[in-house]
Amino acid sequence: MITHSNPSIKKQVYDRISYLGTVSKADLLNHFPLTSSSMTRLLEEMTTQGLIVVSGLGHSTGGRKPILFQTNPTYRYLFGLEISRIYSVLGLYDMHLNTLSLTRWKMDAEMTPHQLVNNVTVAAKQFLHEHGLSPEDVLGIGIGAVGPLDQRQGLILEPELFPSSAWRHVPICTMLEERLGIPAKLDNGANTALIGEHWALRSETIEHALYVHSGVNIRSAAMSGGRILRGAADTEGAIGQMIIQANGPRLRNKGNYGALEAFVSVPALEERVRTQLKIGRSSILSGMAPELVNFSTLVDALRKDDALVKEQFTETAAYLGIGLANLINALHPEYVILGGPLISAHPLVFDATLEIAKKNTYHYPEYSPVFTQGLLTDEAVATGAAVMMMQSWNRD
Structure with missing residues (x-):
C-alpha cells in the first residue's frame, strides 16, 4: 500500500485532480492504492500548501455529501x-x-531570434505587471x-523557410x-498543439489522436495511450515528405519528388x-x-468566392x-485534429479535406474517427506549451 510519503504520489494525485477538474476523495481512492487516512492527510497537506482548494460538495449517495476538490488556479x-x-504567440x-x-x-525578415526574445521579454513583464504578478x-x-x-539542449536547429x-x-x-x-x-509545435488539444478535450478520455498542421509546410504529431509518440529523431515535418505522386514535383527543388508538401503548403498554393x-486565367487577382x-x-480572394482561387x-x-x-490508415486514431493557416482560411478547406480523407480511409464508415479543428484552434501551440510546462513541474 502506497502512503503519502512516496515522493511521486503528490504529483500523481495533483495531476489526476488537474486532469479531471473536480474530484472527491472517493474518486481518487478508486484510482490510487492509498488508504483512506493516507489520502485524507495528503489532501489536507495539499490544501494547506495552496495546491488545491475545496470547490464545493458533491451529490450524496446516502450519507454525507462528499467534499469536492480542484487545483488552485492562482497557485x-x-x-x-x-x-x-x-507569426509567434505569447500567452x-x-x-x-x-x-x-x-x-x-508577425515573423518577417526583421524578426531575428534576439528581436523575438526582446519582444517576449517586454510583453511578459507587461503581462505580469498588469496582473500584479512577479x-x-x-x-x-x-x-x-x-x-x-x-529538445534536451533547448535548441532550435536549422528550420527551413523562416523569413x-x-x-x-x-x-x-x-x-x-x-x-x-x-x-x-x-x-x-505540432506536439505542443496536440498536448493542448488533448488537455482541452480531456473530458472525452481520448487515448489515440492525430494532429496535422497545414501552413508553410506540413507538420504532424501523434498520440497513443494518451502519450505523444516520439521517434529516434525530431521529424515533425516528415509528413510533408510523404510521396503521393511518383515523379511529381518538388517544393523549391528540395525534398522528395511528388511529396505531399509540393501539393499542400502555402508556397505550393501561391505558386500554382x-x-x-x-497563363491568363481569369480572377479578381488578374490585375495584380x-x-x-x-x-x-x-x-x-477565396472569401470573395473567386472561382480560380476556390479551385486551387x-x-x-x-x-x-x-x-x-494515409496517416489514418497507418495510425488508426480516435480523433483527428486539423490546424494551421490553410485549414482556418475557409470552411471549404476543412470540408473538402474530410470528404477525400473519409473516402480513402480503410473500413470507413465502420471505423470512423472524429474529425475536428480542435477547441484551441490558433492558440493550440502556445496553450499546449503551457500545459507541457505544467505537466513537467515537480509538485514535491
Missing part, C-alpha cells in the same frame, strides 16, 4: 510561446489554463517551435531563461495560382502582378485528404 502561472514561420495562463493575456508578432509567481515558459529541434535567416542553432531556452529568470522547456494567372500574389491575397484551394484540400487518409 502559480505559466507562459506559453509559439514560434512559427508566419499568460493560470493553472486551469485560462488565457489571461495574449499577444502575437516572476516568482510563474512556474516557467513552455515553447512550441518549428523543428528540427534538440529571417538568423534562425540557426538558436539556444532559445537559455536565452529566455536568462532574460525572464524562469525555467524554459522546448518541444516542437501565380502560374494560372501568368503574379509575383505580388501571396497567401493573404489568396485568402481574401479545393485541389489543395483534396491532396491533404489523401495524405491524411
